Amino acid sequence: MEPNLKVLLVSDDEVIHNQILNAISGSYSVQLIDTGDVVREVNRDVQDIVIFVQPESDIAVESIQYIKSISPSTLVIFIAKGYDFTQLRNITKAGATEFFVYPEEHSLFVSRFPAIFQNYEIQKIKKDEIFLSFTRGRGQILSIFSGNGGSGKSNLASALAQTIKLESTAEVILIDLNLQFGGIETLLSIQSNRSIADLTPVINELNESHIRNVSQKLDTSKLDVLISPCDAEAAEIITEEFVAKLLRTCRRSFDFVVVDLPSYINSQVVTALEESDQIFYVLTPDTPALKVLKQFEELAVRLGIELPSRTSIILNKTGKENEIQEKDLKNVLRFPIAASVRFDYKGLQPFLNKGEPVRKTAKEKRLIPFAKDVKKWALSLLK
Numbered sequence: 004m005e006p007n008l009k010v011l012l013v014s015d016d017e018v019i020h021n022q023i024l025n026a027i028s029g030s031y032s033v034q035l036i037d038t039g040d041v042v043r044e045v046n047r048d049v050q051d052i053v054i055f056v057q058p059e060s061d062i063a064v065e066s067i068q069y070i071k072s073i074s075p076s077t078l079v080i081f082i083a084k085g086y087d088f089t090q091l092r093n094i095t096k097a098g099a100t101e102f103f104v105y106p107e108e109h110s111l112f113v114s115r116f117p118a119i120f121q122n123y124e125i126q127k128i129k130k131d132e133i134f135l136s137f138t139r140g141r142g143q144i145l146s147i148f149s150g151n152g153g154s155g156k157s158n159l160a161s162a163l164a165q166t167i168k169l170e171s172t173a174e175v176i177l178i179d180l181n182l183q184f185g186g187i188e189t190l191l192s193i194q195s196n197r198s199i200a201d202l203t204p205v206i207n208e209l210n211e212s213h214i215r216n217v218s219q220k221l222d223t224s225k226l227d228v229l230i231s232p233c234d235a236e237a238a239e240i241i242t243e244e245f246v247a248k249l250l251r252t253c254r255r256s257f258d259f260v261v262v263d264l265p266s267y268i269n270s271q272v273v274t275a276l277e278e279s280d281q282i283f284y285v286l287t288p289d290t291p292a293l294k295v296l297k298q299f300e301e302l303a304v305r306l307g308i309e310l311p312s313r314t315s316i317i318l319n320k321t322g323k324e325n326e327i328q329e330k331d332l333k334n335v336l337r338f339p340i341a342a343s344v345r346f347d348y349k350g351l352q353p354f355l356n357k358g359e360p361v362r363k364t365a366k367e368k369r370l371i372p373f374a375k376d377v378k379k380w381a382l383s384l385l386k
Contacts, residue, residue, distance in 0.1 A: 014056035056082040071098035148264040149285040150295040156285040160263035165362040166381040173258035176227040182238035185231035192358035200232040211256035223363040243274040288327040315341035322346040342380035347373040
C-alpha cells in the first residue's frame with residue numbers, strides 16, 4: 004500500500020463522518036475537514052481521493068467542480084443523504100466518480116472502498132490520470148441511438164455487447180429500452196416472461212441481485228440481457244427516474260452497459276442520453292439520414308443534452324455502391340466517425356432470420372464482414 008496516498012474526508016455531518024472514519028481509518032490515513040475548508044485544503048495540497056459528504060447547503064456541485072479543476076486526477080466519492088436523481092446526475096457531471104447513499108449503502112461503501120483505493124493506487128504508479136479499469140463501481144454506459152428507424156442500431160447494439168463480452172473479461176449487460184415494441188429478444192431468440200418492468204416494485208432498493216435475477220444470460224457468450232416488456236401499457240410505468248436508477252445501478256455492477264434506445268425522443272431517452280458516457284449515433288450514408296441527424300442535433304441543444312464531448316458516429320450499411328462515401332461525410336459531420344460497418348446482407352440475414360447471435364465464441368475463425376467491423380469497433384473501446 005502506498006503510504007503517501009492522501010485521502011480527504013469532507014463532511015459537516017458528525018454521524019456520517021464518524022461512521023466512515025470508524026470503518027476505514029484503521030487501514031487508511033484519512034484527513035477530516037469541514038465543507039468550508041475545501042478550497043483552502045485543495046489549494047494547499049494535492050489530494051488523491053476525496054470523500055465528499057453531502058452538505059446542508061447547495062454547494063456540493065460547485066465544490067466538486069473546483070476540486071477537479073485544481074486536480075483533474077483526484078478521485079471524488081460523493082456520499083448522498085437521499086435518492087435525489089437530479090442532484091446525483093449533476094454531481095456525476097461535476098466529476099464525482101462514485102456515489103453512495105447513506106445510511107442505506109454504508110456497508111456497500113465499506114466493501115467497495117479497498118478496491119477503489121487499490122485501483123487508484125495502481126493508476127497513480129503508472130502515472131495515468133484516468134481512473135479506468137475492469138473493477139466494479141464505475142462501468143461505462145454506451146448508448147446506441149438513431150433518429151432513423153431501420154438504421155440497424157439494434158443489430159449493432161446486440162453485436163457490440165456480445166463482442167465486448169467475448170473479447171475481454173469485462174462484465175457486460177445489454178439493455179433494451181425500446182419499451183413498447185422491443186427487438187433484442189427477437190434478435191437473440193430470448194423467450195422469457197421477465198423484463199425491465201419487473202424491476203419496478205424494487206426500484207427504490209435496486210441492486211445487482213435484482214438485476215441479475217431479471218436479466219437473461221446467453222448460453223453462448225454469457226452476456227446479460229435486460230429485455231423490453233414489449234408492452235405500451237407497461238412502458239408507461241417506467242419513468243425517467245426509473246431509467247436513471249437502473250443505469251446507475253448497472254454502472255456500478257457491470258464494466259460496460261450497452262443501451263439500445265428507440266428511434267424517438269421522450270423523457271426516458273433523454274435521461275438515458277444524459278447518463279451515458281458515450282453516445283453512438285448510427286447513421287446510414289444517405290441524405291434523409293443526414294437530415295434527421297441535423298434535426299436531432301438541434302433538438303439536443305434545445306433540451307440541453309451535451310453531445311459534442313461524448314458523441315460519435317457509427318456509419319452503418321456502407322458499400323462501394325453508395326453514392327455518399329465516408330470521405331464525403333468527414334467535412335460535413337460535427338462528430339467523429341468511430342466505426343464504419345459494411346452492408347452485409349448475405350452474411351447477416353441468416354443470423355437475423357434464425358434469431359442467432361452474430362458472435363458465439365471468443366476465437367471464431369470465420370467472421371462475417373459485419374462481425375469483423377463490429378469487432379474492430381469493440382476493440383477500440385477496450386483499449
